[in-house]
Amino acid sequence: MPVRDDDRTGARIRQQRRLAHLTQRQLAERLPYSYSLLNQVECGARTAAPEFVDAVARALRIDVALLTGADPVTTLHPRRLAALVHPIREALDAYDLDPDPTPAPLPTLTMAADTVCQQVRATRLRAAATALPGIITDLTHTAHTRPGTEVWRALASTYRTAHDIALKLGYRDLAALALDRMGWAADRASDPCLAAVRQYKRALSHQESTYLGLRLITAGHTLLAGQTSREAHAIAGQLHLGAVAVAARHSDRTAVDEHLAAARELAALVGGEAPEIHWLSFGRTNTDIHALGAHVRMRQWDDGLRQARAMRLPLSTVTSRRARYLVDRAVIEMETGRTEASLRHLVEARRVAPEQTRYHPGTREAVTGLVHTAPHVGLPRAHGGVGGPVALTRSQICERSGRSAAGRSVHE
Template identity: 35%
Template sequence: MPDSDEANAETVGSRIARYRNLAGYTQREFADHSHLSLGSIRKVEQGERLPTYGFLNTAARTLAVTVEQLTGQPYPSRQRADARVHAPIAAIRSIARAYDLPPEWRPLPRSLDAIARDVDQATNYRAAARYTALGEMLPALLEELTASVHQLDGIARRRAARLLASCYYMAYCLAARLGYLDLASILEERLQWASTQANDPLSIGLAQWTRANGFQVAKDYNTGLRLLEQSYDQLWDAVGSGPSSAAVTLLGSIRLRQVTQASRARDEDATAHHLGEARRLAERISGGVDGVHYHLTFGPVNTAVHDIAAQIELKHVDVAAERARALHLPSSMPRTRRGHHLIDATRAFIAIGDHSAALVALQQARTVAPQQTRYHPMAREAVHVLASHHRRASEEVRALAAWIASATTGTR
């Protein structure tokens, strides 16, 4: 792990330039090999433009490095608050490694009702992007639920497995957000295992939705899209022609992930198709209010959020910015979704040169979901870009940069 000061001083653009030089490419040669535009490479390396996710994936593959090496994740820090965020990772890794060991090696768990209440609390922390509080709960929950799956039978065992799948998903989210992609890959497999033990179509749908992210990270969009289509068909067959609100949320979330993957593949027709399918499913949402089930959010608002992110990847940044200005997220929407949208809005505003709007959106993201914003590579890079456009950065930009780099969030 790199030194804290060095990691904070570097930007995504400077890391790309460093790895490009190590690979022996000039900027023009890198453009020829990666099929990225020379102008985009220059502007990203100079800190004048935010890279898209597609740009990052392509650059990483061309340079034979990981996206995390380009973003600098996991972000090291000597701050006590940061140490607390990262502290549970070792325990989660150990528990995931020992998931199939004999039941007699494990302590006696509490009742499932008591464990379920704690899972609900952890779910609230995840939805609010409170990473420290979530991480402090997960190791014990994973340990107890693994023991329950091994020690119980019948309906109780399936319930324990469903709760375990939920916790593995939350652990996956934590590892991925903090940049531990190797652990996230392991947790993805454990989520698959637990959902199968639960014999619950919606847990299995969540596991498949999560698995598709691995293909997205690898830029294997074709396989990811095929997996999602297969998962959609299997879930639809399992829930019947009159799906519950929870099933609609899972089905819609699969469509939205297809939107993301198609847009990052720069496939305009597929993106439009999957958006259309998502909008049709959203019409089934009672009262038009987005629902949250199995940790996923779906409805007309989250569909609009994904549309904006897709337009950025398709390089329709004017459209994305216009739609971001018009979209107002309800306070009922989970903070993790609102924070993510505000970071995407920041990207769109920077792309059209509206740095004032970008700063406001980033400040709002900090207010809504401080830990998510602090550890999000695009948010961190946005601060560098905003600062680079002004010889004398505003007090607001300097304050945001200081907070991103070394200040604590004050959020548990």
């Protein structure tokens, strides 16, 4: 079992020093600080000053975020992220204003909104984030000047896309704002299904609280009371999967099993996968992926490994779901001592969905475990040529798994 990072800067310095194959004295020789200070920082006896951390990062030729614990996706290039996110925030803030552009016809806007949602599902976040503000602005104008159920539905769906992008980029405040706007538009559309989707998204943002998370799931099911359409069944099933995520976060196995059973019943009613229903992709495959994720959250590694090996994802599985499966499986393989298999799945996740893989928390967990497991991780020659296994260094592990040695983000 890999040794876990204890979340101290000194422990992270020790980890990165070992990955660079340096002794404490060798690293100290590269610093304008003493060996004694380095030793005390690593063992936790002294607090690392910012100047000391900067010097260590320069000496190891890594990004300082790897030593401070900051998320490189949201902190390495704040100007680039701000340039990407700020127009979305402005478009959300202008929800009650009557803008004065000349928007495209509603069918064109609806098609553009669907395209952006598809891009998010395909993990092409930069393209989606770039196009989204203009679509929100045009739909807002249309809703103010020619209000109707169709435009309100399109606007609510687009706000939901804004939430997904903001959450994936680490802007939780913006994600919450987008959900508020989604509720505002869904109310005007008088669409209980859209309103229930919003409650599902809210529940996922409150996984830290079982009570609140499950209350939001219940509120979503209440909105669907009496609804018997395939759309309603798919959303009700997705709500149960949201409850699985909330319950697994708190290791409530009974609740996980109950909600998985309910989701499987609804998946049978829906019949096959339903990617066209609010882009939820609800069905048997999504239910299995959530079950695997629950094993990961509850640290049921043996059960998770058995399920992961038995799963066969259909070719039609959307990219974001496939990447989630691959990262979860990589974590399971790593936790059960199969480091080479873990790295193979991380490499595949990066190939399938490079942007999603870079910032997925499971990727960081797996990479941290891999680099702690041994000085080198052997990768079979299927990934490197012919002959015996290849020994990979720390930087190669990070590079192949989608996190560069310098912690670079997808926005470089």
